[in-house]
Amino acid sequence: MYIGHFAAGLAIQSRFRVVPLWILLIGIAFLDILFSIFIVFGIERISTKGFDFIDWSHSLVMSLVWSIGLALLFYKKGSKYMLAIGMAIFSHFVLDFISHAPDLALYPYSSIHMGLGLILSKWGWWIELGISFTLCAFYFQQFLPIRNLSIYAVSIALLLLSLHITRKILGL
Template sequence: MFIGHFAVGFASKAAVPKTSLGTLFLASQFVDLLWPTLLLLGIERVRIVPGITRVTPLDFESYPISHSLLAVTGWALLVALVYQAAQRYPRGACVLGAIVVSHWFLDLVVHRPDLPLVPGGSVRVGMDLWASLAGTFIVEMGLFAVGVALYLKKTVAQDAVGRWGLWALVVFLVGIYLSNLFGPPPPSVAAIAWVGQSQWLLVLWGYWVDRHRVVTPSW
């Protein structure tokens, strides 16, 4: 899953209006921001196998540090503790931790049975929505539409950056998603890892846009 994780980031602004969209993106994509570095270091492994699913050609051979349920829970706790220490916003810390864990459960829906429960464990799970291109598209785009709608309901643009910067971000995310669905397989594992690192730019984009929008008052 890709765009569905960003949907969670957008939607969560309604729950924690004092937390920047960039931070919410960071939490929602935390394990996928960690994973490319572990690939480059050779700690985790993936193969490119065209046709292995209808949606992605990736065979996730080993990713216990970034994507096992136990490890993700640990990363969630770390993110929550660091945020609480920095911002003194308990609600935000709790929501960020929950967002990090949500990544695993959203992946559970789409992945083949390749998600480990614990590092080194033999049990792997996945509901394999990626077996259906149409099903995957409907679920992810539906989540994304709801997430963006909730963000728009909770915030209003202060200026052109807040308005058009947001819509450019939305269009860019959809464009990446469509290219992943319908484009050719990646040329190499190294290319996957380096492109994955570029997701940090999306986090920065979230911070930039959010600084040019204000939270609408609650009545």
């Protein structure tokens, strides 16, 4: 899932306005940021056959560890702030669970792997669009009545939509 993660960040921000959007956007991408770092250091890998080894960044237990661990770093900012950070990071696992083929381990080196693989189905593009649309709807609620809508919010939504359409065109 791609734009769905960003839409999750927007949805969370609409309920936790105390946290700047950019921080939540780092949060929703955090597991993939870790993944990129781990790939560079050879800790994780992508293989063409079998499961990818992404257990340290993306397994259920490690996702919880990263979510709770990073949320705790913000303890001085209060519980709402911590909850938003934790939700943003863990939302990545939830959306990857929906979209990935079963390559999300329960914990590092576990033989149990999870993932519904919905995004890989022929309706995948539409499913991600639907999920992202729903999440964006939460974000846009805060701008009602419609005259309060900011150009910033519209630009973000249009950017996500155009990225999603580009993916369709390029077949990514």
